[in-house]
Amino acid sequence: MKHTKRIIALVLACVLALALTACGKGGKSDGNLTMQIWDNSQRESMQALADAYHELNPDVTIEVQVTSWDEYWTKLEAAAGSGNLPDIFWMHTNYILLYADNGMLADVTDLYDDDTYSHYSDISIANTQGSDGRMYGIPKDKDTVCLVYNKEMFDAAGVSYPDENWTWDDLTAASQAIYDATGKYGYMAYADDQLGYWNFVYQNGGYILNDDKTAAGFDQPATIDAMKFYIGLQQNDWCPTQTYFAETAPGNAFFSEQGAMFLEGTWNLMAEMKNYPEMQGKWDVAVLPKCPDPVSGDGRATISNGLCYATSADNQDDEIIMGFLKWLGTEEAQQIHSSYGAAISGYEGTEQAWIDAFDQFDYRLNVEACIEMFDYSVQSVNDATRPNWKSKVSDELLKIYSGELGVDEGLANMNTIVNDAIAEGAE
């Protein structure tokens, strides 16, 4: 009896010791790779890529792990600090400069000895570059921001659907007409950068950061005009206030048929088709309305962001990991990725696969509009200090919305916040 207890204790101790050592990480990868991502709706396409690669290279098995967006960056930063980054992980433009400039990511600029990278747009390539102009990730996807609208509400108000000739004036007029006819909200403008005011600022010829990323643009007349227009939309009866959005996300309001329009990223369209089956056929997408009288430019713009696949700088010479990364950038892999319809692959020519993915539904969204917008898309705003100013700028914006600050004062504060962050980053 006494012996058995001891044996059990010994076994438990061994298990504990094993568990502890399992946390430590060996040097070279052994063919079992982990891939960390944040978007659950892309788990399927990532798994398809993992399976396809495993088919080609039976020695390499890739496990896909999903973590929620907020947790992802907390975890990744801790992992990077302690040298335990996952083998392959998604990188976002919000953070790539931070990671790349601090030497956390492997340089993949010379990964190909052919012209693979020439099949990616300049914006796609730029979204993977560090401040030194080198590439620190394989372009994964690209996106645009589009206008999503409720067809039934347009019909009820007798307003024609948004098209490429639409301007900001049409947007507000249609919103008013829908509100008058149905009592539902029109265009739902809320405190968001990529899916909100950035688009309007660039359409008006303004900017958030100047070209060489040395100064903020919140003091530019074009930026100020557009910001005032965008923030002022909530003054209308047809637009909910920011307090409404604090409780009800615009997407939720739209798909519970409380509002007629909002701006949505292309990466969410497939999930929304699947998650709201009863709404299929009742809504569609269009290009963003343009600015009728821009300070400069033709009034057209949409923010285009793109993710990339990255690996730790420690894996620079790891053939297994670099081999998988290299394959992810090929047309074959990008084609597989596009065909799942969640995100548009960066590789030019794979857009059709993404469009075709929407054929599976009885009602086919006009997703061609999203692709069309790449012609005048603007790279998502980004600089190395963005993580330091992003939340502060959005806090100021909320103060403007709540009336605590005047628009001019708030914008001036935003400008100072960004410029201070840039100055501090340059030290």
Place this chain on the structure above:
Amino acid sequence: MWKRQSIAAKREQRWAWLMVAPTIIGLLVLNYYPLIQTFILSFSKTKTFGAMEFNGIQNYTDMFATPEFWKATWNTVYFCILTVPVGIALALIVAILLNAKVKFKSGFRAIYFLPMVCAPAAIAMVWRWMFNGEYGIINTIINAKVNWLTNPTTAILACAIVAIWSSIGYDAVLLLSGLQNISKTYYEAARIDGAGPIKQFFSITMPMISPTLFVTLIMRMMASLKVYDLIYMMIDQTNPVLPEVQSLMYLFYREAFVAGNKGYASAIVIWTILLIGVVTIFQFIGQKKWVNYDV
């Protein structure tokens, strides 16, 4: 302690150490080590990916000069004032009711304890929908249009209501165990002497469960000064009332993980520890007046 011990006693002691070792090691590694690290971190300027440099009391002077920080401190204390007395009082009532002779007693106990078993995130999600100003069930029932979660005065009340709701069950179970330890003979004697239920409560029940009540009070106080998850789930970061509601731990989260200021965030943690420490010390001093240990 230094008495000669028999071999058997020594052996037993060795085993005892071995048995408590996992807990002690766990405490040292998971609680005390991070505490010391946090303390050091609070005197450092942190950069990304763990790099840091010593900068003296800069974080503290910055912190004390920030109105947002004082607002968060007040919010935390206010939240504590809102939740603890009411929560404990309700828990005591529930405990007394559960101690009475009622049908389905164990069923009721399970029901009251249920919120404790649910994940705080899930609880907050559901309550958020119930509090929704436009479509929430609470506004439908009271037939009014209150923007519970976006009005600065009601937002913290809404959070307090949820906090009380989810803590009652646990506190009631603790208090119930105290109630059950009171011998029935006291009440019989009191009845014979002609004491009514109210008199019995204040002369027998209260003194007898005061030690349990004290422990519950301390624990609840600490928990509410550390409140984070509930407010985080109920009040989005895009909610304009956030500054009116954010607790110290919420501010800590935003500084450490959103803005990446881990040094400054550590200073907030140290401040919170001090705050909890001071409140607890006062409670231990105050308990001499009302807690009765002579049973």
